[in-house]
Amino acid sequence: MEKHILIISSSPRKGSNSEALAIAFANGAKDAGHSVEMVTLARQQINYCRGCFACQKLLRCVLRDDGDIIExxxxxxxxxxxxxxxxxxxxxxxxxTMLDRGNPLFCADYKFREVYFLSAAAEEGEDVPKRAISSIQGWVECFDKATLKGSVFCGGVTNPGDIEGRQELKQAYEMGANV
Ligand SMILES: Cc1cc2nc3c(=O)[nH]c(=O)nc-3n(C[C@H](O)[C@H](O)[C@H](O)COP(=O)(O)O)c2cc1C
Structure with a gap:
């Protein structure tokens, strides 16, 4: 069954390592016949959530910016x-900031059932991404119908493009291909 996949990439850098994982995931998903859209937050105007809770009645944010469109x-x-x-x-x-702006989804009939997380860091080691994974898990747990299905972490990459040739790119591709 063809799925529609939305990838939100949040690095502000050109040649980003985490975005390279996102592109690999997208390529895997496209090769498997899914439709993929990627949004790069660096090119968007996204204001902070105001905490007004209007979205819980309106099912939409009162702020009219790119955060509203992405939500x-x-x-x-x-x-x-x-x-x-x-x-x-x-x-x-x-x-x-974007996850907070997803607050209108909380009471809405959202479609997503699967969430994946891709990350990159200068340091190596499985402890490096654990708090980030836990943050994503915390967000996902607020959406009863969804689960965090998988994550890929690439450590030891500091500068843009350092991720080239790393096997984690293949891991991300495979993850996208198996959505
Ligand atoms: C503000 C800031 C904080 C960072 N904190 C960490 C950190 O806690 N641990 C780590 O291993 N690398 C840290 N880094 C390094 C980045 O994670 C690393 O450069 C990574 O490749 C960036 O991913 P990107 O290319 O997708 O932007 C930090 C970088 C910046 C700019």
Missing amino acids: QKMHHADVLVFASPIYYYNISGQLK
Whole structure:
């Protein structure tokens, strides 16, 4: 069954390592016959959630910006993929801001059932992404019908493009191909 996959990439850098994972995931998913849309937050105007809770009645944010448009894309996707650099052992602020802006989804009839997380960091080791994964898990747990199905982490990459040739790209491709 063809699924519609929305990938939200949150690194501000050109040649981003986490975005390379996102592209590999997208290629795997496309090769498997799914439709894929990628949104790069760096090119968007996204204001902070105001915490007004109007969205819980309106099922839409009162702010009219790119965050509102992306939230509606999240609403209609079957699969959500979040890609982030590890910043201070957590997800990027850019991604956290977008996840908060996803608050209208909380009471809505959202479609997504599967969520994936892709991340990259300078340090190696499975402990490096654990708080970031836990942050994503916390967000997903607020959506009863969805589960965090998988994550790929690539450590030891500091500069843009460092990820080239790393086997984690293949892992991300395979994950996308098996959605
Ligand atoms: C503000 C900031 C915080 C960072 N914090 C960490 C960290 O806690 N642990 C780590 O291993 N790398 C850290 N890094 C390095 C990035 O995770 C690394 O450069 C990664 O490749 C960035 O991914 P990107 O290319 O997708 O932007 C940090 C970088 C920045 C700019």
